[in-house]
Amino acid sequence: MTSEQSFGPRAWTADEVRQDLSWIQRLSELEIEGFRQAVTHAKALNKPLLEMVQADFPLNEASRAALVRAIATTQGRWGMCLLKGFPVNEWDEADTKLAYWGMSLYMGVGRTQNRASQVMNDVRNDGGDYKVKGGRGYNTNAGLDFHQDSCDVVGLLCRRTAKIGGTSKVISSIKLRDEVQRLRPDLIPVLQQAFFHSYQGTQDPSQPPFYSCPLLGDDPTYFAVRTNRKNTDAAQRDFPEVPRLTSAQLEALDLFDQLMPSPLLCFTMELERGDMQLLNSYVTLHSRTPFEDFDEPDEKRHLLRLWMSIPSSQPLPPAWAEYFGDVRPGAVRGGVRGSAITPEFVAYEKRQAHALGMPLKAWAHHPVMAE
Numbered sequence: 001m002t003s004e005q006s007f008g009p010r011a012w013t014a015d016e017v018r019q020d021l022s023w024i025q026r027l028s029e030l031e032i033e034g035f036r037q038a039v040t041h042a043k044a045l046n047k048p049l050l051e052m053v054q055a056d057f058p059l060n061e062a063s064r065a066a067l068v069r070a071i072a073t074t075q076g077r078w079g080m081c082l083l084k085g086f087p088v089n090e091w092d093e094a095d096t097k098l099a100y101w102g103m104s105l106y107m108g109v110g111r112t113q114n115r116a117s118q119v120m121n122d123v124r125n126d127g128g129d130y131k132v133k134g135g136r137g138y139n140t141n142a143g144l145d146f147h148q149d150s151c152d153v154v155g156l157l158c159r160r161t162a163k164i165g166g167t168s169k170v171i172s173s174i175k176l177r178d179e180v181q182r183l184r185p186d187l188i189p190v191l192q193q194a195f196f197h198s199y200q201g202t203q204d205p206s207q208p209p210f211y212s213c214p215l216l217g218d219d220p221t222y223f224a225v226r227t228n229r230k231n232t233d234a235a236q237r238d239f240p241e242v243p244r245l246t247s248a249q250l251e252a253l254d255l256f257d258q259l260m261p262s263p264l265l266c267f268t269m270e271l272e273r274g275d276m277q278l279l280n281s282y283v284t285l286h287s288r289t290p291f292e293d294f295d296e297p298d299e300k301r302h303l304l305r306l307w308m309s310i311p312s313s314q315p316l317p318p319a320w321a322e323y324f325g326d327v328r329p330g331a332v333r334g335g336v337r338g339s340a341i342t343p344e345f346v347a348y349e350k351r352q353a354h355a356l357g358m359p360l361k362a363w364a365h366h367p368v369m370a371e
Contacts (some may be wrong), residue, residue, distance in 0.1 A: 009076065023077075023081050023082060024082045027066060027083065027085035030062045034064075035099060035103070036090070038058055050348040052105060053351065054106060054355065059106065064106055074153050083276040084274060085274055086157065087274065089274070093302075097120060100306065107155075108310040108311070109308065109349060109356065110308055112336060112345065113202075118338075119306070123301075125140055125141040144287045146256075146260040146285045147227065150307060150334045151281055151307035153279065153308045154279050155307075155308060156271065156304070158274065159303060160298070161301055162300075164291060164292040165291035167270055167289040168270070169267070173225035173282075174223050174225075176225065176259055177223070180255060184251070193214060193249065194319070195232055196210050197212075198238060202338055203336065210242055213226060215227045215256075217282075222316075225283070227253075229253055232245075313330055326359070328359055330359065331360070
């Protein structure tokens, strides 16, 4: 996809996104009241999250339209949306999770995110380590490498902010590609080669512990980038059977590392209580700064994360099929299987895909590892 196209996501610089705030939307009182009433209704039913359907979280027309509009915004010019004003101060942690899951029933199909096959993650410091074998960033207070999540759209609902830090950082990966094209056009075909990445232990037991996925897609119409240097380095460190990175691939990774945090590309935003940040994973990369928490347990930084497949998603490069499972537009795909997929999740996935009219390919165990 060229940056000059007038439709869909386009390249942007940090300055440009500061000057046009159309990607920020604020809930109206009518929309907020719709979410309040839906939470009250769903609480009275007391159904497990994976058994819920839209009728269990009945939204008024305005609230439903706000979610549809937000998802549509992630597929447009900026590749992201910030939806502000959810009444999280009125809800305890369980209510907030119920609200967020209920919203997701109108936005997409939730994907499992970790070794425990959870569909909603608590993003807070639980004392985890980021830069160790199998380390993930969401349960630490560390600053994170730029990366994308394994889904069409990643959503973060901010329940509590940090005492200091935890600033969100986002870049346009289309602009990142443009800068590589300007500085080192010889590296563009290198980025479209196979790179191997570690699952960091989040794979299904039938899968190998690593996978192949180019960093840059090759479709001239539908742009797609994914990178997470930590996982690429981990595959080199932990698996001798993985092909070694070439000198050109290392140069490409180093150039990414140089460009991504640059003032030209890197846009920062402070997520406030009641904010929901939605990012299109194929045209943005994100990160955050380290943070320091408050002492009181319920004042500590706490965000809820959802990975979603959405009905309006773009096609993906064929070479991404090993990781995403399905590259068709609007298909259920992505996430990491983990080792605790339940019948309840399988039933939810099928039911929700049908409700949203999304193709769902049956899970196929990896033939080599399953033998």
